[in-house]
Amino acid sequence: MRKPYTIKEIRIGSRILSENEKLATEIRNRMILNGVLSLNMVSSPGAGKTSLLERTIRDLKQEYRTGVIAGDVQTENDARRLIAAGGEWVKPVVTGGACHLDARMVIRALGNLDLGCLDLLFIENVGNLVCPSSYDLGEFMKVVLISVPEGDDKPLKYPGMFRRSGLMIVNKTDLLGTSDFSLSRVKENARSINPALDCLEISCRDNEGIEGWYGWLREKIEAARLK
Numbered sequence: 001m002r003k004p005y006t007i008k009e010i011r012i013g014s015r016i017l018s019e020n021e022k023l024a025t026e027i028r029n030r031m032i033l034n035g036v037l038s039l040n041m042v043s044s045p046g047a048g049k050t051s052l053l054e055r056t057i058r059d060l061k062q063e064y065r066t067g068v069i070a071g072d073v074q075t076e077n078d079a080r081r082l083i084a085a086g087g088e089w090v091k092p093v094v095t096g097g098a099c100h101l102d103a104r105m106v107i108r109a110l111g112n113l114d115l116g117c118l119d120l121l122f123i124e125n126v127g128n129l130v131c132p133s134s135y136d137l138g139e140f141m142k143v144v145l146i147s148v149p150e151g152d153d154k155p156l157k158y159p160g161m162f163r164r165s166g167l168m169i170v171n172k173t174d175l176l177g178t179s180d181f182s183l184s185r186v187k188e189n190a191r192s193i194n195p196a197l198d199c200l201e202i203s204c205r206d207n208e209g210i211e212g213w214y215g216w217l218r219e220k221i222e223a224a225r226l227k
Helices: 013-034 049-060 077-084 103-110 159-164 183-193 210-225
Strands: 037-043 066-072 089-094 120-124 141-147 165-171 198-201
Touching: 013 037, 013 103, 037 049, 037 210, 049 066, 049 077, 049 120, 049 165, 049 210, 066 077, 066 103, 077 089, 089 103, 141 159, 159 165, 159 183, 165 183, 183 198, 198 210
Parallel strands: 037 120, 037 141, 066 089, 066 120, 141 165, 165 198
Antiparallel strands: none
């Protein structure tokens, strides 16, 4: 007669995240020490993170010194695009299949960056709205980017990400009217999860809302300098 199976629980998640938190705290302290605004940019694939960062680097190059840690699963394509847009401090991180960046990856990339030369650091996370929500990268804030073609129920499908973000950017507003996507509904859905969430609407194609994004950045960069 076979003995009944016994189930043994092995807890590893808390240990992994605990180590991540230690490194994230170290990163955050470095940012504060150097007066650098650090933003963790998260989205689904194709929402337009890289396009927005290209525009931001080009348009604010004379105003702010901007660094980017560009995360991707397999290629350095995004990093090359950002360098071509004028990025002088762009560091690619290829995760080799991992669906998110973690603080260990970020701190390694920072080893090649002089934070004293920067005003702003974007951490372009892997395209995913699930795994990156659980990992603190030492950022000042998570910025979640969604696009009109994705649907206005995105916040309800991925509440963890919207709960942990400070700003939601709705991109590709030039496509409004081509579907039943509703700006008022997506904001209502997002704020039902996070009432304090800021919201911006932009189109990288026709420039709508871009100056509002730059104004938001300027305000946060100045605040970071005063810490």
